[in-house]
Amino acid sequence: MIPLLSKNSLVLLESFSFTRTLYAFDFDGTLAKIVTKPENAFMTKTTESLLEELSTLAPVAIVSGRSINDLKKRVHFNPQFLVGNHGLEGLGNNxxxxxxxxxxxxxxxxxxxxxxxxxxxxxxxxxxxxxxxxxxxxxxxxxxxxxxxxxxxxxxxxxxxxxxxxxxxxPPGTLHKGAAMLHLIEKSSAKHAFYIGDDDTDEDIFSVEYSAGQLMTVRVGQKKTSHAKFYIDRQAEINRLLKILIGFHKKKANG
Amino acid sequence: MKKNMDQLFFSLFQIGVSINQLNKQSEKQLKLSMVQWSLLKTLVEIPGATAHSLAEAVGVHPSTLTQTLKRLERKKYIFVMSDPSDSRKKLISITRLGKETMDATSKSLLNFSEEFTVIQKELKQALQQIPAEA
The missing domain is CATH 3.30.70 (Alpha-Beta Plaits)
Structure with a gap:
């Protein structure tokens, strides 16, 4: 794993912005910091505002273990995709x-x-x-x-x-987050994707085989055994990451 | 038949010469040869490609790309880094400078309309040499 916010990694991250890329985020521990009581987990106003701005420039998804109804109480705008219950909800499941x-x-x-x-x-x-x-x-x-x-x-x-x-x-036989992510990429008509998450529930995505395009995987917090290729040091860096992504897309729009 | 094949062979050689000249002109005037432009165009579609996947996408052997990739890296149009999960592999990305140069080149391709017309004529002539029973 190497730092995402290093000069070298940012060149690679920027190159994803030159073509249609889906930006997907885990919620707890990534967009919102981990709290003692799950009902108290919310994004800061700044994070939410930045995420909303990014969603006007590129497709954005929130992929969470929370139910969609629960997520909707914590996300006050409409990102292109809200996926809940580890992929059980939000993908047109029957x-x-x-x-x-x-x-x-x-x-x-x-x-x-x-x-x-x-x-x-x-x-x-x-x-x-x-x-x-x-x-x-x-x-x-x-x-x-x-x-x-x-x-x-x-x-x-x-x-x-x-x-x-x-x-x-x-329940047995249900989709895991990795399969949900592949389904999501297809639904978004993106060729490439970026995913950031913070714990073992995200390893399903970090280790998924995606041969139709490129998948950039990022973990919040460095962990040697993770399958993610990149990491940010802590959840508090999410705003900096969002600003960088917005900057890339705005440069592309003005260029 | 033999005469037609000789003429076809010669026409193809002439087309190759014209393309080579266009390639050099393009690099001189637009800072990118057609070959370099094609690689950058492909890299836009495959961010973080390995040399192998890039070569596969353009239809050549990876070793064929080595010199061109080095030139592009020197010009800072691409960036090469080690794959975080396998340091033996390299990941190649187009830089913003590379993307801007590629886009500017695309807009200037009309400057070469005369050269394209010549190649088009030569190609037509070559095609006419192909025997009917082929």
Whole structure:
């Protein structure tokens, strides 16, 4: 991994602006900083304004584990694409598969609510997936152990995506973020794409094989084992990145 | 038949000479030869291409591009960096200067309408040499 905001990497990033490129962003930890309570996560006004400006210059997508209804409360403009529940929502998914996913999640919730967990563990119901948060648990080690044991008892077997102090449970057979990203690129009519995310739930995208064009992958925070090629140091650099992208596209428009 | 083939061969040689002259003129007057322009045009469509994928896109062997890529890099029309996930590979990008020069060249191509007409005539003559049964 190398820094995205270095002189050399920015030449490559700029070259993506010369042709139609989709700019896709994870939400929590990327556009909005990680907070103790998920309901308190919002973009700053500056970030939102910059993202909105970018969306007038190039196609923009927000790809999140949150449900679309939840995302809409936190995004006060209309980017070209809002993808929720790790790809389950926002890509024209058929109703039958969503209904099935909802039924499986209801089943899981009923079972999980009967189990005992460390104080501070929170079950977030996102209609088509679940998020089991343990950020606020006093004893995180114990909370993790309990959650993993309970997840192992769920039927049907859940697809687990580990995030920052959270286990995301998706019904079996559902799209992962990587497949969702490929679908999104096709829908946007872009040939190339840029994606930035901050945790293991984004590794599906970082490691996806995209042969029809170029995919520039960026992680928030350097991590040696990540499949992302580039990184920015911290979430606070997102505004600087957005300004740079806007600058590239404005130069192109004026040139 | 043999005479036609000889004439065809010679016509193709003449076309090659005209194209070569146009290439040199283009570089002298517009700062980009046709070959360089074609590579830059391809790079716009494949940002961060490897030499292999670039060569494949233009239909030549990667080694054929080496000298041209070096010239473009010296002129700062392209930038070459190591692939972050495999330092043995190089990623090639067109720079903003390269893009602006390429766009300016595209607009100036009309300056060579006379030369294009000559090549077009030579090509027509060459095509007329191709035997009917071919």
């Amino acid at each position: 109703n039958a598969s969503l209904t099935k996913a909802q039924a499986v999640c209801s089943q899981w919730v009923q079972k999980l609510k009967k189990m005992k967990f460390e104080s501070g563990v929170e079950i977030e119901e996102k209609t088509y997936s679940l998020a089991l948060h343990y950020r606020q648990a006093r004893n995180k080690t114990n909370a993790k152990k309990q959650l993993l044991q309970s997840i192992a008892e769920l039927t049907p077997e859940a697809r687990v995506i580990t995030g920052k102090s959270v286990y995301n449970l998706l």
